[in-house]
Amino acid sequence: MRVTVQEAxxxxxxxxxxxxxxxxxxxxxxxxxxxxxxxxGGLDVMEIxxxxxxxxxALEKIAAEAVERWSLGDALIIHRYGRMGAGEKIMMVxxxxxxxxxxxxxxxxxxxxxxxxxxFWKKEHTAQDAGWVAARDExxxxxxxx
Amino acid sequence: xxxxxxAWVRERIGLPKEKIETNATTVNELIAELRGRExxxxxxxxxxxxxxxxxxxxxxxxxxPLEGAQEVAFFPPMTGG
Numbered sequence: 001m002r003v004t005v006q007e008a009x010x011x012x013x014x015x016x017x018x019x020x021x022x023x024x025x026x027x028x029x030x031x032x033x034x035x036x037x038x039x040x041g042g043l044d045v046m047e048i049x050x051x052x053x054x055x056x057x058a059l060e061k062i063a064a065e066a067v068e069r070w071s072l073g074d075a076l077i078i079h080r081y082g083r084m085g086a087g088e089k090i091m092m093v094x095x096x097x098x099x100x101x102x103x104x105x106x107x108x109x110x111x112x113x114x115x116x117x118x119x120f121w122k123k124e125h126t127a128q129d130a131g132w133v134a135a136r137d138e139x140x141x142x143x144x145x146x
Numbered sequence: 147x148x149x150x151x152x153a154w155v156r157e158r159i160g161l162p163k164e165k166i167e168t169n170a171t172t173v174n175e176l177i178a179e180l181r182g183r184e185x186x187x188x189x190x191x192x193x194x195x196x197x198x199x200x201x202x203x204x205x206x207x208x209x210x211p212l213e214g215a216q217e218v219a220f221f222p223p224m225t226g227g
Contacts, residue, residue: 119226
């Protein structure tokens with residue numbers, strides 16, 4: 001299990017490849033990447049603030065819960081903070097399980113929880129102004145299914 | 147006790163962190179104390195439904211006790227992923 005919180009970009013292909021490599025007992029690997037999206041057009045920069053210390057703790061707890069619940073062989077979370085442009089990768093998760101259903105479900109669980117339980121906040125900067133992205137009720141409701 | 151603010155709470159109050167001497171026994175009491183200080187605190191804490199709190203880096207409730215707490219953080223609902 002690995003949790004990394006960093007400002008620098010990460011190499012999604014390389015991370016996915018090294019996560020998948022050398023596993024002889026796991027039949028399924030699921031990877032997911034979150035990308036900076038220019039929703040309304042005109043996004044200059046997406047700024048992500050976080051709470052150093054609590055962020056790592058929260059992500060480690062979420063990852064450990066997923067490993068336990070789906071008997072994962074491994075789990076990976078990489079999440080960036082700082083300033084990034086549209087199209088850049090913000091974060092990724094990867095899960096390794098014996099069967100695909102567990103790997104998919106665990107990846108969704110990681111995503112649902114880290115969206116509303118890990119202390120990150122997004123701020124969108126355009127040429128005109130800047131505003132904090134509001135949390136969505138659907139994201140909070142998504143936790144109910146687990 | 148260290149009190150931390152993030153995102154728009156930090157912007158509204160105008161600082162990321164401060165040391166506070168307080169006798170507050172719960173988060174609610176601490177908030178009442180802060181609101182009484184200055185208009186910018188009043189503005190930040192006006193709508194508690196828009197805020198979350200963490201005590202010693204664990205998500206907590208507004209009626210949670212503060213006994214032994216080293217660090218309390220206030221912030222809006224999280225938007226990771």
